[in-house]
Amino acid sequence: MEAEKLIAEVKAAVDNKDKVKIKEIFSQLYPADMAELVAELSSQELKFIIPVISLEKLAFSFSELDTNTRNVLLNFLTPQQLKVVLNEMYSDDVADLLGELTIGQSKELLKLMKNKDAQQIQKLLGYDEESAGGIMTTEYLAVKDDKTVEEALNKIREISTKTEMIYYIYIINPNKDLLGVISMRELLTADAQKKLREIMHSKVIKATVNMDQEEVANQMSKYDLLAIPVVNNHNQLLGIITVDDALDVIEEEATEDIYKMAATSEFEIxxxxxxxxxxxxxxxxxxxxxxxxxxxxxxxxxxxxxxxxxxxxxxxxxxxxxxxxxxxxxxxxxxxxxxxxxxxxxxxxxxxxxxxxxxxxxxxxxxxxxxxxxxxxxxxxxxxxxxxxxxxxxxxxxxxxxxxxxxxxxxxxxxxxxxxxxxxxxxxxxxxxxxxxxxxxxxxxxxxx
Amino acid sequence: MEAEKLIAEVKAAVDNKDKVKIKEIFSQLYPADMAELVAELSSQELKFIIPVISLEKLAFSFSELDTNTRNVLLNFLTPQQLKVVLNEMYSDDVADLLGELTIGQSKELLKLMKNKDAQQIQKLLGYDEESAGGIMTTEYLAVKDDKTVEEALNKIREISTKTEMIYYIYIINPNKDLLGVISMRELLTADAQKKLREIMHSKVIKATVNMDQEEVANQMSKYDLLAIPVVNNHNQLLGIITVDDALDVIEEEATEDIYKMAATSEFEIxxxxxxxxxxxxxxxxxxxxxxxxxxxxxxxxxxxxxxxxxxxxxxxxxxxxxxxxxxxxxxxxxxxxxxxxxxxxxxxxxxxxxxxxxxxxxxxxxxxxxxxxxxxxxxxxxxxxxxxxxxxxxxxxxxxxxxxxxxxxxxxxxxxxxxxxxxxxxxxxxxxxxxxxxxxxxxxxxxxx
Missing domain, CATH: 1.10.357.20 (SLC41 divalent cation transporters, integral membrane domain)
Incomplete structure (x- = not known):
């Protein structure tokens, strides 16, 4: 009901060329709702709306779009707009997106990204889709072990918008070895001058990069984790998997099991x-x-x-x-x-x-x-x-x-x-x-x- | 492998009456691992270990115990020890525990709790087990809308150990109406003197207390939430549901569906x-x-x-x-x-x-x-x-x-x-x-x- 009302409101605003109204509606939307809304709009309506709304916001709803709408948008956005969107998106979502496109399309998009980001995405694309590497993001919060609590909090304030999960801080050495973890809760209540290595937990629940995604999700569920760090065989930190992805994995794997038990292939719907x-x-x-x-x-x-x-x-x-x-x-x-x-x-x-x-x-x-x-x-x-x-x-x-x-x-x-x-x-x-x-x-x- | 080694170590330490060693081992354990470990110990061993380890830690692993071990522990702990454990546990876990006991046992345990807590637990026990009310916890972080960012951060530092989820701060008025939400990320980067009502999101994704748990979990998955507030029909905040419970719900409901489709009753294992x-x-x-x-x-x-x-x-x-x-x-x-x-x-x-x-x-x-x-x-x-x-x-x-x-x-x-x-x-x-x-x-x- 509510969704239909919203769609009608947006369509009316487009008819009236009411940019202020559109800006207002979109500024209040959650990414998942924006994705549902965008799916209902015509190309003509999108043409009017895209320049009005914030591309940063569109970026967050990109991973929630259905295949059709996503393809419409990809053809629709100018390279300049796509650049903004891609650089705003989290790396795991970009990798998922590129993984579903043809190699040609994927290359075009990678060209739009910053060199360093593009390399990271290409690495992510190399991992098995159903492994820890295939679902991890490279935007995590890692701080060297000799930094103090105060320094860590300042760093978090600085980069928090670019990071998917700021509630666990991973402690590494210059070699990127994973040494420990501290939760934001602990950081907030800790003595500001203490070194992180003095207060970190050194027994970290972690996933190796080739671990099956279902096993990772089960670990996160068992230990009630909001995120799990992903390391290579040398214990070097490569990325993290956030709990929203674990939720998706558990849902996806259950669907897969039910379909397999009914002898049909996955993802019918x-x-x-x-x-x-x-x-x-x-x-x-x-x-x-x-x-x-x-x-x-x-x-x-x-x-x-x-x-x-x-x-x-x-x-x-x-x-x-x-x-x-x-x-x-x-x-x-x-x-x-x-x-x-x-x-x-x-x-x-x-x-x-x-x-x-x-x-x-x-x-x-x-x-x-x-x-x-x-x-x-x-x-x-x-x-x-x-x-x-x-x-x-x-x-x-x-x-x-x-x-x-x-x-x-x-x-x-x-x-x-x-x-x-x-x-x-x-x-x-x-x-x-x-x-x-x-x-x-x-x-x-x-x-x- | 690792688990077996750990059990052997603990048993050896008990044999040697090595309290220091036991303290050290248990201080590093995650609740889920502690629960698995405790399940493997004999009553004799437990008798030696319980007075040595921290009851606060035991409290966190209580909700992860299997039925057998839980019953052993309930009979085993002194009322004084049980009191500490119950008061440390989150209210949703206490309610789950009491819900599985006989009314007599449940009453005994309620007597050990602080009056106010006991009343809250009894309220929680009144909700349908598979509804939002049945899985919510009453330990959440709510701040009045006229408080400043700085005041909110100080409050969080103060009560963070007593709260299950400190990463979303819910904004209420004196009537406990839910007005908005702010994430810790936003709070950390906001101007310290701003009032919360100026920076909060007033469009809150929330669950009503009678909503089916599966619908709640689907909402949390759709909007990638770490927690969802639960309100009554008057929009008054009653509690929150954390994402680890949503994970459990999705897993549980999938199991239930698979069992039903195979015509057997749930929870065989x-x-x-x-x-x-x-x-x-x-x-x-x-x-x-x-x-x-x-x-x-x-x-x-x-x-x-x-x-x-x-x-x-x-x-x-x-x-x-x-x-x-x-x-x-x-x-x-x-x-x-x-x-x-x-x-x-x-x-x-x-x-x-x-x-x-x-x-x-x-x-x-x-x-x-x-x-x-x-x-x-x-x-x-x-x-x-x-x-x-x-x-x-x-x-x-x-x-x-x-x-x-x-x-x-x-x-x-x-x-x-x-x-x-x-x-x-x-x-x-x-x-x-x-x-x-x-x-x-x-x-x-x-x-x-």
Whole structure:
């Protein structure tokens, strides 16, 4: 509601060529709101607005823009304006922006930046996108260890507008080795003449530059940090990661896990603008692979078609057997995948967890087996069906629990993301084994009747 | 590795009764690490350590302890020691702690606190656990609007150790109405004699006390906030929520969604200590409900058992048909559930999204239908099976896409969490409709052959 009112106000101001009003509206906007607003304006309206508003402010909302609006703006701004915007933006945001453009566009923009900044950005672009280096910013606050509290506070006053996070001060030596950290809270209450090295914490929670972004975010969450320093293998300070980026990482990784567990590729929603073909390409390959995999189940049934012709009622229980097995497997899987992602379940705890799962699985298997056995007996009126269905359910759920628990652990152990053990793959595997158990039991029992 | 070394060191120091060493080790520990360490110590060891270490430090790690260790400590500390710990802890952590205890225990602990603090905690306990009020802390930094920058800085120096977040200063009037906010960064660089009301931002991003915690966390993520003020309906400041709690909320809600989508109850891993029965109770009810639901599919097959007896090969394609339908539905579902959770997909965008899904669904349905149709034809050598399986697949995938997209939207509209439209329920529904389509087609075509 409020957003619509705002858009209408801005459009009216443009119609009236009311520069004062526009300046006033934009001066009060938060970057995220400005990004949403700009997305709703036409090129004509932007043309009028851009020269009026502060480019510094536009710079801060640049990293919040959707792809379309960002491209419109990039084509729209003069090189002189772009220069101001790029030099205002934090280095991690510039690197993210350039990483999404073509090499040609990226080079053009780098030319507009100060030489030193451009070099820094190019370094950032060299790191893996999902590593600490890929999300860190190079605007941090570092002070030499022999400076005093007073000197540090003066430096902060001086450079605070150019720094993304001024609430942790990192202490380094001339070689840029990370020696310690002091929070602004401690600095404010410390004796002004003390040397920083006397009051710093020398045990610093830090990330190495190649660390996976999810691990970094988990560390920040564990230690309640507002920022974490990033160092190279020689403990030299390269940058910091701020907590807002950790929030984005945790949200992004959870989305990725959920999509992987549903066997679709990540970031569907941001791709919504890209038309339906991109949606088809992101889902169809998985569906086709899984379709072929599920034909294994068909082949199992085909192999036992004689037993099935003899007792057609065996087919009635196929959906329940495969469905319940799949559900039990997915439950076990979800717990392990999520546990590994949040760091709650590490390899040390694996055997303990597996042992617990086996017992939980055996108990649920027994109860579900009994229930379906009774249903089958009363529906079909024969002991044969009751026994076959019940036993098959029992063994299928136990298999499902084992498969759902161990496979993500194995995938994690092999160094891949356990969420790729996507639910559908596990359930397809459980389908095949469940049906094999079911029809084998049926065949054996039929021969002995 | 490092953790194990640390535990060994502490245990050795206890054996040697080396108080100096223990003091030294604990003085360097972060709260989260201290919590992990304390969990590994025996009661005997704790008995020796507690009087040696600083209770203030123990207080900070209290909220990071697992349930077992926390209970051990609660029984272990003297009322005098507990008093120190409780008065050091932030109010949101105390409220979380008391919320997990019995009313009797909770009352005992409240008696140990200062009267004013105890009243505040009781108020916090009154809010819904998953609302802004339920996760906020009452230790914030508020200054009257007629104070100067210098006065504010002096106040911060004075009370900074008692406040969870000193990097945003909230500006209030004598009625405690929230008027504005100033960041520490701005305060440090502002003219010392200016009044706060002259330099504050009066457009404050804030949460109301009953707002859902997930919405609060999304707001903090959107605006990159380190803390968000919580107000009542009269805009009076009640507390703040810090970004570390937002991180926890986003992680917790993602876990909850993943578990719900896998049809198991939340927080399995924390319950790992509670023995297998709790695991069984959290999963079995869902499995049984779904088992009965899936019997609908069995009933559909049963209804068409004549057609099935005539062409047993129809059964071979049941797993592929239901499996692929379920996978397509889960893909659509995951995108909507996650989009609603992160706020990327709101109700305004629903029809646009549904329209896109229909087209994506129709395209994938066509291709999957053709593939399975060809497989069926070449395997079974009859046009009949090829046509029935292909058509059934086409209609099932379209149904699946529609069901997977609309049901979470409807559930959200009804005010419930769309993740309860758990994957398994959707897939069971898709199974039933897919099998009905399949066997109806088969019956009709069989009659006309």
């Amino acid at each position: 941001t791709a919504a603008e890209e038309g339906i073909l991109s949606g088809v390409f992101k889902r169809l390959p998985w569906l086709i692979i899984l379709l072929f995999a599920s034909m294994l189940s068909g082949t199992v049934i085909g192999t036992f078609s004689e037993s099935l012709s003899e007792v057609v009622a065996l087919a009635f229980f196929i959906p329940t057997l495969t469905g319940t097995g799949g559900n039990a497997g997915t439950q076990s899987l979800a717990i392990v995948v999520r546990g590994i992602a949040t760091g709650d379940l590490d390899r040390d705890k694996m055997f303990h967890h597996l042992f617990r799962e086996v017992r939980v699985g055996a108990t649920t298997a027994l109860i579900c087996g009994l229930i379906i056995s009774l249903i089958a007996f009363f529906w079909q009126g024969t002991y044969f069906i009751g026994a076959v269905v019940g036993l098959a359910m029992f063994f299928t759920i136990i298999t499902a629990t084992l498969v759902g628990t161990t496979i993500p652990f194995i995938i994690d152990y092999l160094g891949a993301d356990p969420a790729v053990a996507a639910g559908p793959f596990i359930t397809t595997l459980i389908d095949v084994s469940g049906l094999f158990i079911y029809f084998s039991l049926a065949k054996v029992l039929l021969q002995h009747l | 924390t319950a790992a200590e509670e023995g297998i029965l709790s695991g069984v109770f959290k999963r079995l009810p869902w499995l049984i409900i779904l088992l009965f639901a899936s019997m609908l599919s069995g009933t559909v097959i049963g209804t068409f058992s004549e057609s099935l007896s005539e062409v047993v090969a129809l059964a071979f394609f049941i797993p592929t048909l239901t499996g692929t339908g379920g996978n397509a539905g889960t893909q659509s579902l995951a995108i909507v559930v996650r989009g609603i959770a992160t706020g990327d997909l709101d109700r305004d965008k629903m029809f646009h999204h549904l329209f896109r899904e229909v087209r994506v669904g129709a395209t994938t349905a066509l291709i999957c239908g053709l593939i399975i149709s060809l497989i069926a034809f070449f395997w079974q050598g009859t046009y009949f099976i090829g046509a029935v399986v292909g058509l059934a697949m086409f209609f099932t995938i379209i149904t699946a896409t529609l069901v997977g997209t609309t049901i979470p939207f409807i559930i959200d509209y009804l005010g419930a969490d769309p993740a309860v439209a758990a994957g398994p329920f959707i897939t069971t529904l898709i199974d039933v409709s897919g099998l009905f389509i399949y066997f109806s087609l088969a019956k009709v075509l069989l009659q006309h052959l």
